[in-house]
Amino acid sequence: EPHHPKEGQQISRTTVPICMKLHKTSVLGYSRSGMPPDRQGWLYKKSQRSSIYQPRWCELRGNLFFYWERQGDREPLGLILLEGCTVQLQESSTEPFTFQISYRQGLLAHQAYKLAAEDQASLESWVRILITASFDYLRALVTELEGQYRGNGLPALEDRVAQSSPLVAGVGWLDFEELHQQFGEEILMLQMRWREARGLGAQPVQGGLIDLE
Amino acid sequence: MRYNERELLSLARQPAEKAAEILMRVPKKGSVLKKRLVKLVVNFLFYFRTDEAEPLGALLLEHCRITKEEENVFSISFIEDPDRKYSFECDTEEQCQEWIEALRRASYEFMRRSLIFYRNEIQKMTGKDPLEQYGISEEARFQL
Numbered sequence: 167e168p169h170h171p172k173e174g175q176q177i178s179r180t181t182v183p184i185c186m187k188l189h190k191t192s193v194l195g196y197s198r199s200g201m202p203p204d205r206q207g208w209l210y211k212k213s214q215r216s217s218i219y220q221p222r223w224c225e226l227r228g229n230l231f232f233y234w235e236r237q238g239d240r241e242p243l244g245l246i247l248l249e250g251c252t253v254q255l256q257e258s259s260t261e262p263f264t265f266q267i268s269y270r271q272g273l274l275a276h277q278a279y280k281l282a283a284e285d286q287a288s289l290e291s292w293v294r295i296l297i298t299a300s301f302d303y304l305r306a307l308v309t310e311l312e313g314q315y316r317g318n319g320l321p322a323l324e325d326r327v328a329q330s331s332p333l334v335a336g337v338g339w340l341d342f343e344e345l346h347q348q349f350g351e352e353i354l355m356l357q358m359r360w361r362e363a364r365g366l367g368a369q370p371v372q373g374g375l376i377d378l379e
Numbered sequence: 380m381r382y383n384e385r386e387l388l389s390l391a392r393q394p395a396e397k398a399a400e401i402l403m404r405v406p407k408k409g410s411v412l413k414k415r416l417v418k419l420v421v422n423f424l425f426y427f428r429t430d431e432a433e434p435l436g437a438l439l440l441e442h443c444r445i446t447k448e449e450e451n452v453f454s455i456s457f458i459e460d461p462d463r464k465y466s467f468e469c470d471t472e473e474q475c476q477e478w479i480e481a482l483r484r485a486s487y488e489f490m491r492r493s494l495i496f497y498r499n500e501i502q503k504m505t506g507k508d509p510l511e512q513y514g515i516s517e518e519a520r521f522q523l
Contacts, residue, residue, distance in 0.1 A: 187435065196439060
């Protein structure tokens with residue numbers, strides 16, 4: 167069973183003491199992000215210590231699965247990293263609607279989280295999204311779509327921005343990553359298309375069309 | 380907040396998108412530049428003492444700002460805590476730019492935005508939703 171040490175505590179089961187510092191501010195910030203999570207809801211999580219299923223408020227953001235004791239609590243109780251894991255339905259009459267998150271290899275072999283949903287529909291939708299929650303999966307999808315996009319004869323995303331679009335001309339040269347950073351989210355893309363569609367000239371983008379904050 | 384360090388350690392052992400020995404300074408009082416093996420794996424940046432197998436630390440690259448500082452130098456800071464900067468001094472300006480580019484694309488959120496962009500463009504071009512064949516076209520997380 168996965169062992170949840172308190173921060174700084176060493177795990178006795180490994181030969182090398184582990185005291186890696188996870189930069190928690192960034193993780194906690196991501197868990198509190200204003201955007202809605204990719205999925206949220208109540209699940210039961212089997213406790214490592216007592217083997218009892220305890221209700222937990224769960225939120226999936228990207229490849230990170232956070233769980234709280236109560237919805238609305240500030241700090242999550244815990245975090246599960248969803249890379250390199252398998253998610254499987256468990257067949258059990260005593261523990262209905264359960265599934266398991268387990269890891270294939272090395273350090274984490276034989277470790278698993280056991281979770282249970284309220285009903286079949288919830289079970290299936292959670293399992294479906296958790297299976298495709300990894301960064302690796304998303305990256306593979308993007309690569310695939312990027313290939314299709316280029317295959318249709320259009321320049322790649324970055325090249326498009328490199329050509330003069332009214333937005334870029336207006337704010338001076340900024341590469342696409344910087345634009346993402348400064349304005350964030352899908353809003354930027356919406357703004358770009360809105361402006362291009364209307365043939366708007368160079369305009370500063372701060373103070374956008376929609377007040378987002 | 381509990382987490383299983385071994386999940387992160389396991390990730391740190393995966394093949395890296397990018398790895399190099401870079402001088403690094405953490406945002407702690409009195410901290411100095413130290414040579415670290417810096418390794419980018421999915422949306423995490425791990426850093427190791429150059430002679431050790433297990434990382435010293437891990438940064439989640441979400442809601443972060445990658446800033447070009449002076450020559451050869453870039454920094455990582457987090458929106459929640461913008462004044463505390465992790466500083467990286469590269470060997471060359473070229474290496475610095477490569478890392479900046481790689482790190483800016485390294486977040487799940489960046490990947491998601493790219494997916495949404497391509498999805499919408501392909502749909503406009505072809506009239507078909509490219510995600511339908513994967514059975515994920517209804518998911519809110521990939522909608523514009």
